[in-house]
Amino acid sequence: MRLHLVNPSNPLVSIVRLEESRWNRYRVWQPLSLMALAGLTPPEWDVTLLDENVGRPHDQALPLPDLVGITAFTSQAPRAYEISARFRRLGVPVVMGGIHATMCVDEVMPRADSVVTGEADTIWPQVLEDAAHGRLKRRYDGGLAGMDAVRPARHDLLTGDYAFGAIQTTRGCPMNCTFCSVTAFNGAQYRQRSIPEVVREFRSIPERRVLVVDDNLIGTRPEHIARAKELFRALAEANLGKAWVAQAMINFADDEELLTLAAKAGCAGVFIGFESPTAEGLAEVGKRFNLLKGRSLAASVARIQRHHILVVGSFIIGLDADTAGIGRRTAEAARQYGVDNLNTLFLTPLPGTRLWDQMTAEGRLALDRFPEDWKYYTLTFPVARYKHLSRDEAIEEMLACDRHFYAMPRILGRVWKNVWRRRQPLISLCGNLSYRRNLRLNRKVYADFSRECGLGT
Numbered sequence: 001m002r003l004h005l006v007n008p009s010n011p012l013v014s015i016v017r018l019e020e021s022r023w024n025r026y027r028v029w030q031p032l033s034l035m036a037l038a039g040l041t042p043p044e045w046d047v048t049l050l051d052e053n054v055g056r057p058h059d060q061a062l063p064l065p066d067l068v069g070i071t072a073f074t075s076q077a078p079r080a081y082e083i084s085a086r087f088r089r090l091g092v093p094v095v096m097g098g099i100h101a102t103m104c105v106d107e108v109m110p111r112a113d114s115v116v117t118g119e120a121d122t123i124w125p126q127v128l129e130d131a132a133h134g135r136l137k138r139r140y141d142g143g144l145a146g147m148d149a150v151r152p153a154r155h156d157l158l159t160g161d162y163a164f165g166a167i168q169t170t171r172g173c174p175m176n177c178t179f180c181s182v183t184a185f186n187g188a189q190y191r192q193r194s195i196p197e198v199v200r201e202f203r204s205i206p207e208r209r210v211l212v213v214d215d216n217l218i219g220t221r222p223e224h225i226a227r228a229k230e231l232f233r234a235l236a237e238a239n240l241g242k243a244w245v246a247q248a249m250i251n252f253a254d255d256e257e258l259l260t261l262a263a264k265a266g267c268a269g270v271f272i273g274f275e276s277p278t279a280e281g282l283a284e285v286g287k288r289f290n291l292l293k294g295r296s297l298a299a300s301v302a303r304i305q306r307h308h309i310l311v312v313g314s315f316i317i318g319l320d321a322d323t324a325g326i327g328r329r330t331a332e333a334a335r336q337y338g339v340d341n342l343n344t345l346f347l348t349p350l351p352g353t354r355l356w357d358q359m360t361a362e363g364r365l366a367l368d369r370f371p372e373d374w375k376y377y378t379l380t381f382p383v384a385r386y387k388h389l390s391r392d393e394a395i396e397e398m399l400a401c402d403r404h405f406y407a408m409p410r411i412l413g414r415v416w417k418n419v420w421r422r423r424q425p426l427i428s429l430c431g432n433l434s435y436r437r438n439l440r441l442n443r444k445v446y447a448d449f450s451r452e453c454g455l456g457t
Contacts, residue, residue, distance in 0.1 A: 001044060001045045001046065001066045001067070001132055002045070002046045002048070002063060002064075002065040002066050002067075003041060003045045003046065003047050003048070003065055003066065003067050003068075003069065003128075004048050004049075004050060004062070004065040004067075004068045004069070004087075005031075005034040005037060005038060005047065005048070005049045005050070005068075005069045005070075005071075006034075006050045006052070006068060006069070006070045006071075006080075006083055007031035007034055007049075007050070007051040007052060007053060007071060007076075008052055008070065008072055008076040008079035008080045008082075008083055009052035009053050009076070009079055010075050010076050010078075010079060010375055010378060011079075011375075012075075012375055012376065012378060012381075012445065028053050028054060028161075028162060028163075029162075029164065029166060029211055029213070030051070030158055030162050030164070030165065030166040030211075031049070031051050031053075031071065032153055032166040032167070032168060032213055033071050033098065034049055034051075034069070034071055035049065035153035035154050035155065035157060035158070035166070036121070036150070036151070036153045036168075037069060037120060037124055038153070038154035038157055039151045039152050039153045039154045040120075040121060040124045040125060040151050041124070041128060042125065042128065045128060047154070047157065048062060048065070048157075049154075049157040049158060051158065052079070054159070054161040054162070055161075064090060064092060065087075065092055066092070066131070066132075067092070067093055067094075067095065067128070067131045068083075068084070068087045068092055068093070068094045068095070069094075069095045069096075069097070070083055070084060070094060070095070070096045070097075070098075070112075071096075071097055071098035071101075072096065072098050072100045072101065073098065073099060073100060074099070074100045074103075074104075074350055074351060074374050074377045075374060075375055075376070075377045075378040075379075076100070077100050077104075077107075077108075077371050077374040077375075078371055078372060078374055078375045079375075080096065080100075081111045081371060084096060084111055084112050085111070088112075088113065093113040093114070093131060093136055094112045094113050094114075095112060095113065095114045095115070095116060095127060095131070095136070096108050096111070096112040096114075096115055096116070097115065097116035097117070097120050097142075099181060099185050099352070100351070100374075101115050101116065101117060102117040102118055102185060102352070103181065103184070103185070103350075103351035103352035104351050105117055105139070107370070107371060109138065109139065113136055113138075114127065114131075114136045114137060114138060114139065114140065115138070115139050115140070116139075116140045116141075116142055117139065117140070117141050117142060118141055118142035118143045118144065118185070119142045119143065119144055119145040119171070119186070120140075120142045120145075121142065121145035121149040121150050121151070122142055122143075122145050122146070122149045123140045123141070123142040124142075126140065127140055144171075144172075144186070144187045144189075144191075145171075146191075147171070147191050147192060147193050147194070148194070150168075150193055152197070152200065152201040152204065153166075153167070153201065155201075155204050155205050155206060156206075162207060163207070163209055163430075164207055164209045164210060164211040164245070165205035165206065165207035165209070165210045165211070166205075166210065166211045166212075166213055167198070167201055167202060167205065167210055167211075167212055167213070168193070168212070168213050168214055169192065169193050169198045169212060169214055169217070169231065170190060170191060170192045170193065170214045170216070170217065170219070171186045171187070171190075171191045171214070171215075172186045172187045172188060172189050172190050172191050172215075173186070173188065173190070173215045173216045174188045174189075174190060174219075174220055175216070175220070175249070175286070175287075176188060176286065176354070177273075177275075177285050177286045177287060178284070178285050178286050178353065178354045178355045178358070179285055179316065179347060179348070179349075179350070179353055179355045180215075180353060181350050181351070181352040181353045182215045184352040184353065185352065186215070190216070190219045190220075190221075190224055192227055195227075195230055195231050195234050196234070198231065198234075199234050199235060199238050199240075202235065202238070202240055202242060203238065203240055205242070208241065208242060208243065209242070209243050209244065209245075209268070209427075210242050210243070210244040210245075211244070211245055211246075212244055212245065212246035212247075213247075214246060214247060215247055216247065216248060216249060217246040217247060217248045217252075218248050218249075218251070218252055218258065220249070220251065225255060225258060228258060228262075229257065229258055229261050231265075232258070232261035232262050232264065232265040232267075233261055233265075235265035235266060236261065236264040236265045236266075240266065241266075242266045243266050243267075243268040243427075244265075244266050244267060244268060245267070245268055245269035245270065245271065245310075245312075246267065246269075246270055246271070247270070247271045247272075247273075248270050248271075248272060249272065249273070250272055250274070250295070250297065250300050252270055252272065252304060253299075253300035253301070253303045253304050254300075256303075259303065259304060259306075259307045259309070260307065262307070262309065263307040263308060263309060267307075267309050268308075268309065268310060268427060269309060269310035269311070269312060269340075269427060270304060270309055270310070270311055270312070271312045271314060271343075272311060272312070272313055272314065272339075273287070273314045274297065274313045274314060274315055274333070274334075274337065274339075275287050275314070275315060275316050276315065276316060276319055276321065276322075276330075277315070277326075277329050277330055277332075277333030278321055278329075280321035281316075281319045281321040281322065284319050284320055284321055285316070285319065297337045298336055298337050298338055301313075301337050301338045301339060302338060305338065305340075305421070308421070308422060310340040310341070310418070310427060310428055310431075311337075311338070311339045311340055311341075312339060312340065312341040312342075312343055312431070313334050313337060313339035313341070313342055313343070314342075314343045314344070314345065315330045315333075315334065315342070315343075315344045315345070315401075316344070316345055316346070316347050317330065317344055317345070317346055317347065317389075317394060317397050317398055317401065318346050318347030318382060318384065318386045318389065318394055319347055319386075320386075320387040320388075322386070322387075322388060322389060322397075323388045323389075324388070324389070324393065324397075325397075326389075326397050326401075327344075327396070327397030327398060327399070327400035327401035327404070328397075328400050328401065328404055330342075330344060330401050331400070331401045331402075331404035331405040332404070334405055335405065335410070340414055340418065340428050340431070340432075341428070341431045341432060341435065342401075342402075342405045342406075342435075343435075344398060344401050344402065345379040345380065346379060346380065346381060346382045346383070346384075346394060346398065347384060347386065348377055348378075348379045348381075348383055348384065349364075349365065349383075349384055350377060359384055359385075363385075364384050364385040365383070365384060365385075366382070366383055366384055366385050366391065366453075367381075367383045367453065376449070376453075380442075381449060382394040382395060391453075392450070395446050395449075395450075398442075399439075399442070399443065399446070402435065402439055402442070403439065406432065406435050406436045406439060408436070411432040411433070411436060414428060414432065415428050415429050415432060
């Protein structure tokens with residue numbers, strides 16, 4: 001039996017297309033969810049993993065599969081539907097799953113032979129057995145999987161187009177930020193995989209650099225922090241020779257022992273959501289950790305960096321608290337905090353989030369011709385009606401933010417500082433140059449977006 005697992009592309013997302021720039025190898029992530037499904041697939045299935053983000057796969061040259069599995073974030077949905085339609089015309093059954101299929105199941109079901117909602121770990125073997133016997137159900141509900149059901153991903157199925165491997169050690173996030181669908185999809189309970197199993201899978205990853213895809217690596221409670229320390233000790237003792245990056249909240253900086261252990265375990269960088277430079281913006285999105293009394297965000301960033309760990313700061317433009325000049329204020333805040341890279345996104349109401357419910361109720365979805373308009377829901381386009389910024393103003397704020405932070409003198413200053421302090425200078429350089437290289441592409445993309453959608457609303 002032959003199985004194709006497909007990660008669709010989005011033609012609007014130029015920042016991950018390798019043909020645009022080889023620097024993008026440092027910004028394209030492996031489709032770990034499909035690799036995990038491959039790890040759950042019985043040996044009688046011959047698995048091929050096709051990732052369109054590293055080049056559109058020439059699957060026409062491959063033998064016709066017996067089953068196709070497609071995952072998709074919301075912005076990938078239109079392309080996922082195209083792929084599904086082509087295989088179904090050829091008589092190949094298609095199963096679709098992932099976060100968009102879970103949040104928009106009624107939209108997806110007519111476009112696939114079967115839909116898997118929730119986490120597929122416990123239900124995937126049943127899906128394959130039913131497919132092998134020609135009795136696929138229209139829908140399978142995976143729900144929240146017990147972490148003992150999670151199996152190591154198949155890291156042998158992908159080519160060398162990626163700078164980073166990928167692994168997941170926890171699921172779920174108790175924060176429930178207004179714009180984030182993680183809690184709706186993975187639940188609020190913080191669930192951890194077995195540490196010995198995580199170490200074994202880490203060892204199987206061929207890439208020297210690894211992305212830990214956990215939405216919140218260290219959690220929020222004392223027992224979460226204790227578990228993170230235990231994991232870091234185990235990774236350090238295993239001496240795997242891996243450098244890894246992860247996502248965490250600013251509380252990552254609050255425990256000196258945690259930082260020491262993370263560095264010994266190979267932590268090279270951490271992605272932190274600062275979200276807004278204003279207290280009003282933080283309150284709006286529910287980022288209460290960043291509002292703790294007496295916390296200095298600059299001091300927190302500096303404590304992390306003293307352990308030779310890079311900090312990537314993420315911010316959002318388009319909050320109700322944002323007014324003219326927010327782009328420059330965001331870039332200046334990132335500079336004052338001392339982050340090594342800045343990743344700024346537009347406020348985007350994704351299905352399943354509290355923000356989606358709010359903006360839908362208020363009639364604030366500017367692009368709502370679904371499923372066609374899903375392609376713009378990449379977090380890099382202004383798809384909503386913002387309180388104080390029109391769409392063209394929001395775009396100008398975004399461009400101003402990136403121009404200010406990624407001016408060449410500032411890039412050189414940050415990289416030189418990292419060279420001087422022996423803090424991952426190569427990764428810092430690649431990240432900064434990748435963002436700067438895509439500034440020119442973004443201007444063209446926004447101009448095309450303006451012509452297609454119209455501005456001023």
